[in-house]
Amino acid sequence: MTDPNQLLMQIAWKRLWTPGTPYYLPTAILSGASGNGITVDPLGTLSIADTGAIPLVQSSTWGNISVELVNAEVAGINTLTNGGMVYDSTSGAFTATLGLTAGSFTGDYSASGTGVAGCAISAASTLLGSGADAAFVRDDDPVEDPNLALATSYRDQLALSDAGLDQVASYYNNNDTLNEVVSGQNGPNAFTAAWPNATPTGPGKTSGYFAQQTSTAAQNPNDPNATVGDTDYSVHSFCMQGILLKTLLAMSTQKGDRYDQAAQSTLTFRSQVQQQPPGPTTVGTVMTTLGTTPPTQVASNTLDEGPPAATEAAQPVDWDAVLQQADAYVDETYGHWDTMATEQHTEWTAALQASSNSINGSFVDNFSVPSAKLSGTIQVVGVSPNTSLQITLSSFDVTVPRIAISLSGSGSFLDAVQNAIANANWFQDLMAKKIHDQLNSAKLLSWLTDRVNQSITEALGNFGDA
Amino acid sequence: MPSFDFAIGLTANGLDAVSVSLYQQVPQLFKGTQQASVSGIEYTVDWNVEAPATFDLSDPAGAQSALRAHMDAAEPPLGVAASSTPPPSAALLDLAAANAAAFSFTYQSVGLALSAPGVSPAGLTIALTATAHMAVSGTQQTMVIDGMTTPQQSDPVQNWIVQNVVLPEMLASSQQIFGGVTIPEITLPGLTLGPPVPFVQDNTLIAVANLATEPQPDVPAAGTVDWPGSDFFTLISQNAFQALTANYIATSQSTMSDSGSSGDHWGGDDWSYSLGIGSPRVTLNADASVTLDAAVQGSVAASIYVLYVPIGVGFTAYTEPGLSAQLSVTVEGSSLVVKTTSVASFVLVVAPSGSVPEEIVGGMLEPIVLAVVAAFSPFVSSFLGGIQFASFDIPTYTVSVGGVTITMAPTNLTVSSVDGMLALVGGTAISG
Numbered sequence: 001m002t003d004p005n006q007l008l009m010q011i012a013w014k015r016l017w018t019p020g021t022p023y024y025l026p027t028a029i030l031s032g033a034s035g036n037g038i039t040v041d042p043l044g045t046l047s048i049a050d051t052g053a054i055p056l057v058q059s060s061t062w063g064n065i066s067v068e069l070v071n072a073e074v075a076g077i078n079t080l081t082n083g084g085m086v087y088d089s090t091s092g093a094f095t096a097t098l099g100l101t102a103g104s105f106t107g108d109y110s111a112s113g114t115g116v117a118g119c120a121i122s123a124a125s126t127l128l129g130s131g132a133d134a135a136f137v138r139d140d141d142p143v144e145d146p147n148l149a150l151a152t153s154y155r156d157q158l159a160l161s162d163a164g165l166d167q168v169a170s171y172y173n174n175n176d177t178l179n180e181v182v183s184g185q186n187g188p189n190a191f192t193a194a195w196p197n198a199t200p201t202g203p204g205k206t207s208g209y210f211a212q213q214t215s216t217a218a219q220n221p222n223d224p225n226a227t228v229g230d231t232d233y234s235v236h237s238f239c240m241q242g243i244l245l246k247t248l249l250a251m252s253t254q255k256g257d258r259y260d261q262a263a264q265s266t267l268t269f270r271s272q273v274q275q276q277p278p279g280p281t282t283v284g285t286v287m288t289t290l291g292t293t294p295p296t297q298v299a300s301n302t303l304d305e306g307p308p309a310a311t312e313a314a315q316p317v318d319w320d321a322v323l324q325q326a327d328a329y330v331d332e333t334y335g336h337w338d339t340m341a342t343e344q345h346t347e348w349t350a351a352l353q354a355s356s357n358s359i360n361g362s363f364v365d366n367f368s369v370p371s372a373k374l375s376g377t378i379q380v381v382g383v384s385p386n387t388s389l390q391i392t393l394s395s396f397d398v399t400v401p402r403i404a405i406s407l408s409g410s411g412s413f414l415d416a417v418q419n420a421i422a423n424a425n426w427f428q429d430l431m432a433k434k435i436h437d438q439l440n441s442a443k444l445l446s447w448l449t450d451r452v453n454q455s456i457t458e459a460l461g462n463f464g465d466a
Numbered sequence: 467m468p469s470f471d472f473a474i475g476l477t478a479n480g481l482d483a484v485s486v487s488l489y490q491q492v493p494q495l496f497k498g499t500q501q502a503s504v505s506g507i508e509y510t511v512d513w514n515v516e517a518p519a520t521f522d523l524s525d526p527a528g529a530q531s532a533l534r535a536h537m538d539a540a541e542p543p544l545g546v547a548a549s550s551t552p553p554p555s556a557a558l559l560d561l562a563a564a565n566a567a568a569f570s571f572t573y574q575s576v577g578l579a580l581s582a583p584g585v586s587p588a589g590l591t592i593a594l595t596a597t598a599h600m601a602v603s604g605t606q607q608t609m610v611i612d613g614m615t616t617p618q619q620s621d622p623v624q625n626w627i628v629q630n631v632v633l634p635e636m637l638a639s640s641q642q643i644f645g646g647v648t649i650p651e652i653t654l655p656g657l658t659l660g661p662p663v664p665f666v667q668d669n670t671l672i673a674v675a676n677l678a679t680e681p682q683p684d685v686p687a688a689g690t691v692d693w694p695g696s697d698f699f700t701l702i703s704q705n706a707f708q709a710l711t712a713n714y715i716a717t718s719q720s721t722m723s724d725s726g727s728s729g730d731h732w733g734g735d736d737w738s739y740s741l742g743i744g745s746p747r748v749t750l751n752a753d754a755s756v757t758l759d760a761a762v763q764g765s766v767a768a769s770i771y772v773l774y775v776p777i778g779v780g781f782t783a784y785t786e787p788g789l790s791a792q793l794s795v796t797v798e799g800s801s802l803v804v805k806t807t808s809v810a811s812f813v814l815v816v817a818p819s820g821s822v823p824e825e826i827v828g829g830m831l832e833p834i835v836l837a838v839v840a841a842f843s844p845f846v847s848s849f850l851g852g853i854q855f856a857s858f859d860i861p862t863y864t865v866s867v868g869g870v871t872i873t874m875a876p877t878n879l880t881v882s883s884v885d886g887m888l889a890l891v892g893g894t895a896i897s898g
Contacts, residue, residue, distance in 0.1 A: 002612040003601075004537055004554050007562040010602055017660070017682040024681070081678035084604040084661030097604060099658060099678055370658070460558055 015455040023455040030078040046438040048072040056420040062113030072107030100369040110360035111417040177262040188344035190337040191247040200329040201232040227280035242330035361408035372398035402428035470674035470683040471706040480697040480894045481521040487896040489518035492868040516575040526666035529568035532597040536613030566599040567664035600664040609647040656713035696891035708748040737768035756793040785812040791850040801856040814843040
């Protein structure tokens, strides 16, 4: 059916893309224009509010890395391209297809790293005192440390069984709190003082000593000569568990808070360790027990039928004696470790300040949008005979690609920040969302609405018969 | 040279072929029966379109005038003009009609049989002329049937029946038949075209478009473009062909890089290069071949070590003469394919730039230069010699009417040059 308005709107729309008119969008957006008795101001800046510090990643090298973007703006709107318009005369709906060939997102940034931190597994590895290399283990690349890779492998294997998953889940449920205490990220504590130094079972038998024993056993899970769980091993384990328990309880300010919950989880470890074969055992046997028996049945086996028979020649552990020795050691030495931690705190504070980093500069990312929908409605307005067509643009349906900004500057800390951004899809999506919001901002839609209406007025004037 | 990047044209013959096919495939839409009451007498009106419609693209101004008249005759509201608001002013309707790609088609022979109780049966044959235009929606074009006329009949009863019964029925039928004719968006690989601008010129229905990054084109003034006279044609500008070629090079493996070292820091070097083929410039030749000129782009750098002292050396890489290849454009299947036919010989020159001590130039840099030349020179020859890409997928058009789909495909296509543009001309083949 003949629709003169469809033809007329095509004429008005084409004016927006005709150089030399005040409405020619690529020029008017950037520089404004004047002609035909009107003056058009340029679109101006599409500014994005300062983001505040956005945490990106925890790095055992740099601590908590965060980045803040300021003075950010979206530019390049003058590279809009015309993909045509559709006008539905029945509903008055107007839809135009636009492209954006060279959009840009620019501004200034500041990034900071708080200093050393880390998750519980890697922090524990660091605390084992295995030297300078361990201090540079990166959480985001744990395979750099073979012990961590092994731990990760066994974690994944544990998670395949219900009992193992129960332990892994318990660990991760309290990971943040355990991480805080074990890593000492908020400062040395009694546990971090005791862990590398305590020798409850004799000179030289530190946590590192037993960790090496564990590592050897884990690498040879079915070797009867590579076992864990003899009496010394068990005493040391329960001593460390006891000191960790007391450290957590000292941090707890009320029952049920996260320190209290983490403390309870260490008690779960205690009960489950007691359910293991009572004596030196291969890691393979431990994994088999956990993997084939649900937690409740493990307890039932222990109480009613006894543990699975160990295949190794075991020296049975006297659990009562072990616990008694461990509890006595904890009671006797906890104050010592706590005092040592207090003394370490001043040194730690200075070290943290020395290891913190900050950098600032400018950032940029260029992006393009092949096709976006600009939508609105067209109405006849005014009082007859002085009526005219008027458009109201309501949305710009644009899909902005992920924005992985490039930061100016150089150095290993900048590389870490840049790498964190490159691997943080959520951050890239967040930036895309901020750009999307600007492209849908009232400022842009209002500016475009004015231009289209000016073009309609110039091309069509009054709508009805005068 | 024309001021558009792409044109597609279809003559009346091409449209007539579609019309013939529709007439054969959906005959039920070309005949009918209707009741009409005239002066208290109930007439039965049978009509039968005895020949397919023929299109007339020879008088666009006349068709625009007819379209304008149909706008006046149309019942308001028009478009968004609700009953409480006026329709577009007469001046705006003039503007709308004057900018429409209007044309007409005619049913030359429509047989009518009129019968009523107590009245002698009457038969007559009339001609019906419809006015149509191409409407643009987004980047598509759709045929819109605006109205239909027929000469006045001398018999007042017959005239009343023809004007008030037959014409509306045939208009509705034509809208159903030809309203399904849609020209889809034209696509060029890697490029985006802006909305088309349709018009009628030189007995041809034409649409022109620019790359989306360019302003929308105006309708070329009559006589400024030597449109091909074939039933179907497309024209591609040098600007568009340039963009197609640049896109091909940018998206192909047109760069290479390498690095190496020799000796040690007592006396040795580190070197690297990243070179590619860039700055393509396309010239469409009168024989419809294409000349591609390009240049070497990129960097070559080295650090020369003498007793642990590094001396940075930059290089300039270029060819003498510049890179040049001849390309052919041929129709292969449903694609317009661009291929290399020859590559002009060249010499790749890699020369140190800036101030470099002669003894270094003579001694330590020569192996670096030779290594770069030995690797990149054959790469350039191979790339230019192996250019092959589809520049344009030749479209087919479909019309779906009454459950029947008819396909119109360009056929017997040849490549030529028209007004400095690459022309693809041929006929049309209908299937369905």
